[in-house]
Amino acid sequence: MDGKQALYYGAVALAVLIGVSVLVSVVSAILSLAWAVISGVVTLAVLAGVVYVAYKAGSWLSGSDDASVDAGSIGDSRSSSSTSTDDAAERRQDRLRRQYVEGQISEAEFERRIESELETEEFDELDRELERER
Structure with a gap:
């Protein structure tokens, strides 16, 4: 090499x-x-x-829960005030149920309060329908 x-x-x-x-x-x-x-x-x-x-x-x-909002409520024709009224009524009813389950109120008191809530809710619904017609 x-x-x-x-x-x-x-x-x-x-x-x-x-x-x-x-x-x-x-x-x-x-x-x-x-x-x-x-x-x-x-x-x-x-x-x-x-x-x-x-x-x-x-x-x-x-205490707020966004998971309770469903997709159908996006296109809902109800006003925001009626939705907030419905939510408030549901919260009051839930609170009454919890008080009853925990033994804070009797069954008779629970039924009386729920009946009162439902009457108020029906009145509110009639009021909203009258508003829509105007």
């Missing part, structure tokens, strides 16, 4: 080494970028989950 041939093989080996080094660097950069994107997406998903849980916990602690 003469000097020229050894120099030629050395140059080829150096070129292959540089080529492999560049290829490994490019693959490493692509993998790093993919890892950064994946970790960013996972971080945003976890953050969104934490915010959602905090929102639900806050609404649960404050």
Whole structure:
């Protein structure tokens, strides 16, 4: 083996080494970028989950429950005041039921109060119908 041939093989080996080094660097950069994107997406998903849980916990602690709103009420033609009146009546009835179940009021008192609530609710409904006709 003469000097020229050894120099030629050395140059080829150096070129292959540089080529492999560049290829490994490019693959490493692509993998790093993919890892950064994946970790960013996972971080945003976890953050969104934490915010959602905090929102639900806050609404649960404050006593409001957005899960009771159904999709059918979006296009409802009733006014917001009638909806709030219905909600208030439901809350009063729920409170009466809870008091009865907990033994704070008797069955007779519960029935009397519920009957009074239902009469008030019927009166409110008639009043709303008269408003709509005007």
